[in-house]
Amino acid sequence: MLDINKIREDFPILKRQVNGKPLVYFDNAATSQTPQQVIDVIVDYYSNYNANIHRGVHALSQEATDKYEAARKTIQNHFNAKHAYEIIFTSGTTDSINLIANGFASLLNEKDELIVSALEHHSNIVPWQMLCEKTGATLKVIPMTLEGELDLEAYSNLLSKNTKLVFVNHISNALGTINPIETIIDKAHQVGAAVLIDGAQACPHIKPDVQALDVDFYVTSAHKICGPTGVGMLYGKEEWLKKLPPYQGGGEMIDQVTFEKTTYAGLPHKFEAGTPNICGGIAFGAALDYMNAIGFDNIANYEHELLEYGTRKLLEIEGLKIYGTSKNKTSVISFNLEGIHPYDVGTLLDKMGIAVRTGHHCTQPIMDFYKIPGTVRASFSFYNTKEEIDKLVEGVKKAKLMLS
Numbered sequence: 001m002l003d004i005n006k007i008r009e010d011f012p013i014l015k016r017q018v019n020g021k022p023l024v025y026f027d028n029a030a031t032s033q034t035p036q037q038v039i040d041v042i043v044d045y046y047s048n049y050n051a052n053i054h055r056g057v058h059a060l061s062q063e064a065t066d067k068y069e070a071a072r073k074t075i076q077n078h079f080n081a082k083h084a085y086e087i088i089f090t091s092g093t094t095d096s097i098n099l100i101a102n103g104f105a106s107l108l109n110e111k112d113e114l115i116v117s118a119l120e121h122h123s124n125i126v127p128w129q130m131l132c133e134k135t136g137a138t139l140k141v142i143p144m145t146l147e148g149e150l151d152l153e154a155y156s157n158l159l160s161k162n163t164k165l166v167f168v169n170h171i172s173n174a175l176g177t178i179n180p181i182e183t184i185i186d187k188a189h190q191v192g193a194a195v196l197i198d199g200a201q202a203c204p205h206i207k208p209d210v211q212a213l214d215v216d217f218y219v220t221s222a223h224k225i226c227g228p229t230g231v232g233m234l235y236g237k238e239e240w241l242k243k244l245p246p247y248q249g250g251g252e253m254i255d256q257v258t259f260e261k262t263t264y265a266g267l268p269h270k271f272e273a274g275t276p277n278i279c280g281g282i283a284f285g286a287a288l289d290y291m292n293a294i295g296f297d298n299i300a301n302y303e304h305e306l307l308e309y310g311t312r313k314l315l316e317i318e319g320l321k322i323y324g325t326s327k328n329k330t331s332v333i334s335f336n337l338e339g340i341h342p343y344d345v346g347t348l349l350d351k352m353g354i355a356v357r358t359g360h361h362c363t364q365p366i367m368d369f370y371k372i373p374g375t376v377r378a379s380f381s382f383y384n385t386k387e388e389i390d391k392l393v394e395g396v397k398k399a400k401l402m403l404s
């Protein structure tokens, strides 16, 4: 059982007032808030051992290197990766996906096919469209259903011996749907295709086991899981990371440089050119330690309570429609009020101190599917409360009165 009041004490920002009202932060799917334990690690780094890593001969550099590589091991253990060198630090989910898409440019041709899902974030669509433009490969799309789930029968029919890569999100940021990635991975492997799972929305709620999933690539951002922005990770199976060419050239990723020829470093540094976000990586590890101390089972159970409560209370409002009604979803509720633009609802809620996201949530294909301009999206985290949901419901009722 979580002590929510005690947990909320960890988050200084939750004491904020917005427009003269206590902040109700329901935009966790965009970015999560940062506990004092992680803030302290960031302050400690810049106060006591800020230095460049991996090649320094002085104490500060060694301390920073040790902490950075310890964070990599924390991430390895969290995702149950076989080797620490299968964890590549990136600037986030988008960067991780682009790293892989660029790597496949040298492996694909016009006969090859890639499969994406209709539920994807633009970060897991556009890099692959760019790759298809470069290589002549074909992009195929797994259709979605009205409930906001993937049509698995259609997926099976899209797979063929020409399928080289399948990439889907673990959890939809716009609808909250939890996709059956075990099935998706298994079917892709049966035709010899590799699978990239976009875990940006999953990692705040569940603890993926990359070896159990047998996934080829898994990506996420630290800022979704109580960590800082500007840092994330790519997990890749060793065999794949060894096959892919470097993403960026520069310091750190080399072994020998001559004007005749340059040889590259081994894993993970082959993919980590230049000075990394050292503090961000260390804070990423601290964020995972914080979340694991609370326990992902406790987090998932409590957030499911919030989802059920919020869904029930919002549906009591006449004319409110929820998009994404899968039985298997996390604490994201996307909704609209009949005849009212989501942006207007979001603006009024902000005046009441309630932070939600409105618009297409970087998933325009989903909005096109539902033939709507966007939604109001409330996304709950383990530090939110039912009392805050009551404020949201009252706010939506007020907005309906004012805007109808």
Ligand SMILES: Cc1ncc(COP(=O)(O)O)c(CN[C@@H](CS)C(=O)O)c1O
Pocket (backbone or CB within 6 Å): 029, 030, 031, 092, 093, 094, 095, 121, 123, 124, 169, 171, 172, 173, 174, 198, 200, 201, 221, 357, 361, 362
């Ligand atoms: C499923 C999914 N995939 C990729 C991204 C991009 O993450 P970055 O850290 O920006 O690289 C996101 C970020 N979604 C935010 C910003 S649009 C949201 O409000 O839903 C995501 O949810």
